[in-house]
Amino acid sequence: MSALDKKLLRDLRRLWVQTLAIALVLACGVATLILAVGSYRSLEETRAAYYERYRFAHLFATATRAPERLEDEVRRLPGVAAAEARIQESAILDVPGMPEPASGFVISLPDVGASTLNRLYLKSGRLPSSTRVGEIAVTYGFASAHSLTPGSSLSAIIHGKRRALKIVGIVQSPEFVYALGPGELVPDDRRFAVMWMSKRELEAITDRKGAFNNLSILLLRNARPEPIKKSVDALLRPFGGTGAYERRDQISHAFLDGELDQLAAMARVIPPVFLFVSAFLINMILSRLVALEREQIGLLKALGYTNWTIAWHYIKFVLTITLVGCLIGAAAGTWLGRGMTELYGAFFSFPFLIFTSDLDVYIIAASVSAVAAVGGALKAVIEAVRLAPAVAMRPPAPTSYRKSMAARLGLTRVFSQLSVMALRHVARRPVRAGLMAFGTSLAVALLVAAMFAGPSINFMIDTIFFQADRQDATISFSEAKGQDALLAVSKMPGVLTAEGFRSVAVRITHGQRSRRLGITGKTAGAHLSRVLDLDLNPVIVPQHGLAVSERVAQILKLKRGDKVVVDLLEEGGRTVEVHVSQIIQSYLGLSVFMDLRALNRLVGQGPRLSGAHVEVDTSKLNLLYAAIKSTPALSSIALQTHSRKKFRETVEQNILISTTVYIILAVIISFGVIYNGARIQFSERARELASLRVLGFTQMEVSRVLLIELLIIIAAAQPLGWLSGYGLTWLIVQGFANDQFRIPLVVEPGTLATASLIVCSTALVSAFIVHLRVARLDLIRVLKTRD
Secondary structure (H helix, E strand, O other): OOHHHHHHHHHHHHOHHHHHHHHHHHHHHHHHHHHHHHHHHHHHHHHHHHHHHOOOOOEEEEEEEEEOHHHHHHHOOOOEEEEEEEOEEEEEEEOOOOOOOEEEEEEEEOOOOOOOOOOOEEEEEOOOOOOOOOEEEEEHHHHHHOOOOOOOEEEEEEOOEEEEEEEEEEEEOHHHOOOOOOOOOOOOOOOEEEEEEEHHHHHHHHOOOOEEEEEEEEEOOOOOHHHHHHHHHHHHHHHOOOOOEEHHHOHHHHHHHHHHHHHHHHHHHOHHHHHHHHHHHHHHHHHHHHHHOHHHHHHHHHOOOOHHHHHHHHHHHHHHHHHHHHHHHHHHHHHHHHHHHHHHHHHOOOOOOOOOOOHHHHHHHHHHHHHHHHHHHHHHHHHHHHOOHHHHOOOOOOOOOOOOHHHHOOHHHHOOHHHHHHHHHHHHOHHHHHHHHHHHHHHHHHHHHHHOHHHHHHHHHHHHHHHHEOOOEEEEEEEEEOOHHHHHHHOOOOEEEEEEEEEEEEEEEEOOEEEEEEEEEEOOOOOOEOEEEOOOOEEOOOOOOEEEEHHHHHHHOOOOOOEEEEEEOOOOOOEEEEEEEEEEEOOEOOOEEEEHHHHHHHHOOOOOEEEEEEEEOHHHHHHHHHHHHOOOOEEEEEEHHHHHHHHHHHHHHHHHHHHHHHHHHHHHHHHHHHHHHHHHHHHHOHHHHHHHHHOOOOHHHHHHHHHHHHHHHHHHHHHHHHHHHHHHHHHHHHHHOOOOEOOOOOOOHHHHHHHHHHHHHHHHHHHHHHHHHHHOOOHHHHHHOOO
């Protein structure tokens, strides 16, 4: 081992607390990068493998009643690898032991052989037989929520007919990885099920012998979907086709895409914060080390060591810290990544999980960390290389002091001499003090970004459930019905108020931009389900034109007054031109609203309703549930109270996990910055502090010189951290926004206060450690040391 390597080990041993603090900050950056990228790849790899093994379709289409012969015509289209026609029907379920009705879908299975597409993963039992009546396979999540096993029974209303059903299999499907029920915000396995039964039986129930209403299509590799969609639409349009759509518009896949986008945003936003702080801390500690070792550097050069050898010595010091940080970060990131992947397994319905720990992720994380660390050390290394031997072996020129403007005006008289010393030292090194304040502010910013989610979600829940959709339940009809259906709903037990609505599938085109959406028609003056403007004030849906959500306006580049082309994908397939009357706010989905009467005129087939929003007397809920379970014309019911409770439970669990992780990371940052800064100040001023002790000042008075400096820096960091936190939060909100879900940006004063309190508490711990070092100061040794 060379003499310089021995010196390197000695320096690391002497500065182990400071170097460990830097390594931990660096480890946070490495861990978050590996966590985000590893989780992203794991989720994407799991999804890709699941889709491929179980042949998840690329295109989907629906119709009212299409003849089976069209299946063969679709298969013969250029670019189509496989196609499967089936029947899909909504159902209301009566589950033993659950008073409220559950909603679900029933999907047909081939009578002979296995499904060509969207194959089922059989967890237990068997698939339904075409020769036995009433057999179904049900999704694993629903079965687990109700402790159902093969052999369990339930009843359901399917196509207006009540059926006794027997579960023979528990399955999972690539089509329902994110099984979202009608009107729900998050999956609720207790209240939503997907069931599969033989095609022969479902044909008889729905009166679709020799016909289908749902089509799945698998494309050949590199096949263009647009020409195939147009051909499919042309084939299905005479039979009530509503337009083919791709995976990106399939609900389960779209939510998975949104989760992947959030992980990508996390990888872009969070790790750079830690890498910047690490670079700053390395620059700070190495600059001080070079300053303390001026004489040694000069002696090494005089003995014949080259500039490169000395530079490499200090770079090795930095790389050693980086290596420790990367090892800790890699271990933590791998552990957290596995935990995150398991959470995804619980939240998304995957039959298996693939956790990828590709070597390139670790290489990228280590390389980025090394570049950041060496970049931070570069200035100090250059200073060491530039020192001439003769200059280096002389003490540095003493600092030139002069009266500041504050001293000339007599403003310093209000402070004690010790306070003036602290203030003068901050003013003497404003750049370093500013960087320390900025580094500390990043810890505040990270905490603000972590804790903003709670108030934002509460604001979002209040807006959705108490300002916009204030109904107790939303009842959907099995098919569009006339106004008499609303009267029937209003007479159901416990219903106080009922407001009808209509939903129509459309494609809206503006210039070169086009999107498959749904227009919801609302009655004028509706007070249960309301539309909110951009300031979240309730507004009346305009009698003419469309009210589109801000997200839709962004996607299609719309503003008030623009004209759009609306292709009606059902009810005759007309194409009309409509203008945009209003831009509104909506945090969920892609919302487009229209006055109900205007929508009925637009469709041109008379007044129709798709369902009703109802206000309910809670004391009569069980009577209402019983009535819904026995009403054949209904397809689903969404209960707002249950939706809100499930949404809050799911979000609060995620917030608790993320907030805990970010608080730990922020504490590491603040401790690393404040402790290293205080230690360097202590080492720079050890001679002054020892002199003050010799002159009779107490330990507390001497410590106060350092503590005042820390107090000034921490106080300056708070407003900067609040601003940085708001900016970081904005970046996170923008990165997490997708077509399904958008979080409002709400940063409350309490969030800022809590973030500052946590950082100040960490600063107190750092200050206490420095105070202990002042108490243990060896006065004789320090005063003998040449500055």
